[in-house]
Amino acid sequence: MSTNVTFLINKSEITAGTRGASLGPDAIMTAARTKGSYLFGENTLEQLNITNAFLDRPTKYPFAKRIDGLLSVYQELNTKVADILNKNSFPIILAADHGSAGGTISGIKSAFPDKRIGVVWIDAHADIHTPYTTPSGNMHGMPLASVMNLDNLECKVNEVDPETVSLWNELKAVGGITQKINPKDVVYVGVRDTEEQEEKIIKQLGIKWFTVDDVHNQGITAIVQQIEEQLKDCDFVYVTFDVDSMDPELTSYGTGTPVPNGISPIEAKGLLTALSQNQKTVCLEIVEVNPCLDEKGNTMAEVTLEIVEAITDVIKNRK
Ligand SMILES: NC(=[NH2+])NCCC[C@H](N)C(=O)O
Numbered sequence: 144m145s146t147n148v149t150f151l152i153n154k155s156e157i158t159a160g161t162r163g164a165s166l167g168p169d170a171i172m173t174a175a176r177t178k179g180s181y182l183f184g185e186n187t188l189e190q191l192n193i194t195n196a197f198l199d200r201p202t203k204y205p206f207a208k209r210i211d212g213l214l215s216v217y218q219e220l221n222t223k224v225a226d227i228l229n230k231n232s233f234p235i236i237l238a239a240d241h242g243s244a245g246g247t248i249s250g251i252k253s254a255f256p257d258k259r260i261g262v263v264w265i266d267a268h269a270d271i272h273t274p275y276t277t278p279s280g281n282m283h284g285m286p287l288a289s290v291m292n293l294d295n296l297e298c299k300v301n302e303v304d305p306e307t308v309s310l311w312n313e314l315k316a317v318g319g320i321t322q323k324i325n326p327k328d329v330v331y332v333g334v335r336d337t338e339e340q341e342e343k344i345i346k347q348l349g350i351k352w353f354t355v356d357d358v359h360n361q362g363i364t365a366i367v368q369q370i371e372e373q374l375k376d377c378d379f380v381y382v383t384f385d386v387d388s389m390d391p392e393l394t395s396y397g398t399g400t401p402v403p404n405g406i407s408p409i410e411a412k413g414l415l416t417a418l419s420q421n422q423k424t425v426c427l428e429i430v431e432v433n434p435c436l437d438e439k440g441n442t443m444a445e446v447t448l449e450i451v452e453a454i455t456d457v458i459k460n461r462k
Contacts, residue, residue: 146461149187149232151223155194155216157209158242158282161399163435165195168237170397170434170444171451177441182452187232191219206274206301210310213282217246217317224250228425233458235451236428240399241270242283244383247428248290249318251381256320261328261377262287263370263418265411266385267402269334269341274311275299276340283399283431287329289315291348292322298340326350328377330370332358332414333388336402358406363413371421382418383428384411386447394446397437408446412453419457427454 156165175182197212204210220236224247227234236247251260264270264287272284273295288295292315303311315321326348333355337345345352351373353366374380387398390405406414418424429451432443 145459147187147232148455148458149189149227149234150183151189151191151227151234151236153191153216153220153236153238153243155191155212155243156239157194157197157212157216159240159399159431160279160281161433161436162198163433164239164399164431165193166434167239167432167444170432170441171237171448174441174444174448178448180448180452182455186455189223189227191216191223204280204307204310206277206280206303207282207307207311208280210282210307210314213242214310214314214317216243217249217314220246221249221253221318224426225253228254234426235455236426237451238428238430240283241266241383241385241430242286244428244430245286245289245314246317247426248323248381251379251426252320252323253318255379258378259328259376260324261330261374261380261423262324263330263332263380263382264334265332265383265388265414266334267336267387267405268385268400269331269337269345271341271344272338274303274307275301276338277301278338290323291326293344295340295344298343300340328374330373332366333406335404336400355404355406358410358414363410363417367414367417370418374423377423379425380418380421380423381426381428382415382424383430384415384450385431386429386443387431389446395437395439395442397433397439397443398431399433399436408450412450415450416453416457419454420461422461
């Protein structure tokens, strides 16, 4: 028996600060067509509603930009991801920006409310801000805090209005369970661009963090072993891959918030294929390809496609 894969395309790019990530999933599909790959025709493909019209009017929430739109994205993802999992299919989400990852996690938790879910967060950024601590107001910096039910008031720098607070609390409650993830069940890989408010809470919560140097020095096998050890008490694992975890010099600047000195595309592929082999892994997400910013044509999407092809192959051949 092989595992069935469902690609879920989410083109809402309302949580990043730069424009164009909504074209990321299409850029990956274009890379596939150029290459003559039928990856997206051979597997089930579903689309989420697009909320990008929120970008065409001002947002009312400076410390949680377009949180009203993101709430509907979370709600839809919560239902869709749970549905795919309940049909025994494996969701691979190709999303525009990272802000929606909290909606994906809500969907996993809704499908398995009594199970403990681990998260592998492969990214240049920690994405653990809250409206109280954000330097930018961009919601793609907050998904992890939303699923761990964090406010981080200790590091508060923003005076947040009551309407934003109420939307933030609604966002955290999507799916009915407010704390979906235990901080001990989160592992960072490649994170290297954080703010002080984030560093404080990461330390306080004791979140496991593998740096780019750890990946270079210890190698993929050792890192994956330690990730699995850290998540050994989890029933299921969600892996999310922000392409800005990779070194822009070895890929391209085709992503909204590139950061120098990342992991290599070979390391990324090794990491993701190894994590896909883990039977506990039930959902993968790939985010932040932005072809509008790509100085090398469609390179970021091409590099990403190779990784998507490799993980799909591993998952489909899983027993
Ligand atoms: N997934 C990402 N690209 N996140 C970027 C976040 C950048 C910064 N920490 C912020 O909150 O604005």
